Amino acid sequence: MSDQTWSAAQLTGIDREELVLVVSRADSETLRVPVWPVIVDGHLYVRSYKGVTSTWFRRVQADQHQSIELAGRDIPVLFENVDRDDHINRAISAAYDTKYASFDYRSAMSDPAAVEATLRILPA
Numbered sequence: 262m263s264d265q266t267w268s269a270a271q272l273t274g275i276d277r278e279e280l281v282l283v284v285s286r287a288d289s290e291t292l293r294v295p296v297w298p299v300i301v302d303g304h305l306y307v308r309s310y311k312g313v314t315s316t317w318f319r320r321v322q323a324d325q326h327q328s329i330e331l332a333g334r335d336i337p338v339l340f341e342n343v344d345r346d347d348h349i350n351r352a353i354s355a356a357y358d359t360k361y362a363s364f365d366y367r368s369a370m371s372d373p374a375a376v377e378a379t380l381r382i383l384p385a
Contacts, residue, residue, distance in 0.1 A: 265339075265384040267305060275331065276300045276360075282330035283307070285320035292317055293330065297370065298382075299356035305382040306343070306353050310366060312374030326385060337385040345377045353379060 267275070275281065280295040294317040296307045309315040313322075321327055321340045328335040343349060354371040361367040369375060 267303075267384060271384075272300050272303065272305065275305055278331070281307070283317050283321070284328040284330055284335050285317050285324075286327065287320050287323065292320065297357065297361060299353060299360055301349060301352045301356050306356075307380050307382060308353070308357075308370055308375045309378035310369040310372075310375050312378045315378065318378050318380075321380065329382060339383045339385045341381040341383065343379040343381055345373075345379070347379075350376050350379060 275298050278298060281298045282293045283296050285292045285294070296309070296317075299306050309318040311318075313319070322342075325340045327338060327340060329338050330336070343353075354376070357367060357370040361370070
């Protein structure tokens with residue numbers, strides 16, 4: 262686990278964003294993928310609605326030191342797996358339901374495949 266934490270101002274700014282870009286690098290190729298961020302108990306989380314088979318998710322699993330793009334800048338981060346049985350997943354699902362209530366794909370973010378692909382993002 263990283264010793265770094267997001268500041269309250271950073272979390273507020275991220276929470277206002279509809280999307281952040283996961284910037285993953287592998288084999289000299291950079292992939293930028295939009296994901297829906299949520300903040301729960303002072304932590305930043307994302308899920309892959311396609312589950313663990315998503316390309317960006319597999320890259321993050323192979324190298325947890327990647328980046329996210331915020332306000333046009335790449336920010337180095339550390340991705341941590343969240344166990345699908347972790348109690349925090351209910352709160353994360355509720356955060357998705359609240360923040361993205363008007364979006365068609367909202368329900369996919371609480372499907373078992375997406376829950377299995379839950380990641381906490383920490384500043385590196």
